[in-house]
Amino acid sequence: xxxxxxxxxxxxxxxxxxxxxxxxxxxxxxxxxxxxxxxxxxxxxxxxxxxxxxxxxxxxxxxxxxxxxxxxxxxxxxxxxxxxxxxxxxxxxxxxxxxxxxxxxxxxxxxxxxxxxxxxxxxxxxxxxxxxxxxxxxxxxxxxxxxxxxxxxxxxxxxxxxxxxxxxxxxxxxxxxxxxxxxxxxxxxxxxxxxxxxxxxxxxxxxxxxxxxxxxxxxxxxxxxxxxx
Numbered sequence: 004x005x006x007x008x009x010x011x012x013x014x015x016x017x018x019x020x021x022x023x024x025x026x027x028x029x030x031x032x033x034x035x036x037x038x039x040x041x042x043x044x045x046x047x048x049x050x051x052x053x054x055x056x057x058x059x060x061x062x063x064x065x066x067x068x069x070x071x072x073x074x075x076x077x078x079x080x081x082x083x084x085x086x087x088x089x090x091x092x093x094x095x096x097x098x099x100x101x102x103x104x105x106x107x108x109x110x111x112x113x114x115x116x117x118x119x120x121x122x123x124x125x126x127x128x129x130x131x132x133x134x135x136x137x138x139x140x141x142x143x144x145x146x147x148x149x150x151x152x153x154x155x156x157x158x159x160x161x162x163x164x165x166x167x168x169x170x171x172x173x174x175x176x177x178x179x180x181x182x183x184x185x186x187x188x189x190x191x192x193x194x195x196x197x198x199x200x201x202x203x204x205x206x207x208x209x210x211x212x213x214x215x216x217x218x219x220x221x222x223x224x225x226x227x228x229x230x231x232x
Contacts, residue, residue: 017039061135162207
């Protein structure tokens with residue numbers, strides 16, 4: 004995106020914004036609550052009035068958005084059923100079963116969302132997002148409401164399943180960005196500006212106990228607090 008202007012209602016979120024998202028890698032957009040991270044993601048998805056027409060993307064929201072009356076498998080396949088794409092549906096079902104096995108839900112295909120824990124629901128939502136098999140994956144703080152251990156597990160899983168895909172993940176958690184991001188951009192101010200690209204070394208998902216991450220973590224926190232030089 005180049006020289007973009009993003010507005011949400013009467014509020015100007017960003018102006019003259021230029022960002023690059025490397026193909027086949029995960030870019031994390033890190034910022035405090037209310038800075039405009041979700042508005043940027045919705046702009047990238049083509050969901051805001053002034054946004055350009057977006058290429059096909061898969062979008063994972065903060066909530067799992069599973070329909071309570073559908074089974075786990077049918078929730079994952081919902082997009083194909085709504086589009087009436089019968090030809091693609093058969094291949095998608097095979098892919099959905101593989102993905103649900105990879106996220107640990109192979110034995111819960113016929114369950115309804117109410118029968119699942121919060122972590123399981125997010126696993127199903129991740130499988131649904133990736134089952135769409137789009138060239139770009141957009142993720143809006145999908146693990147923010149999970150407990151710490153489940154959040155780490157889902158970060159590990161997402162990093163593995165997103166390998167080779169172009170992904171943009173919005174988060175307010177510096178550690179999450181350091182664990183799964185090949186590139187991190189800190190958003191700050193109003194209208195916000197994007198800080199320079201930070202590219203941590205190492206293979207994702209990175210170990211949260213890695214001492215090499217501590218210095219970067221302190222830098223990210225300082226940038227979020229507006230204290231960075």
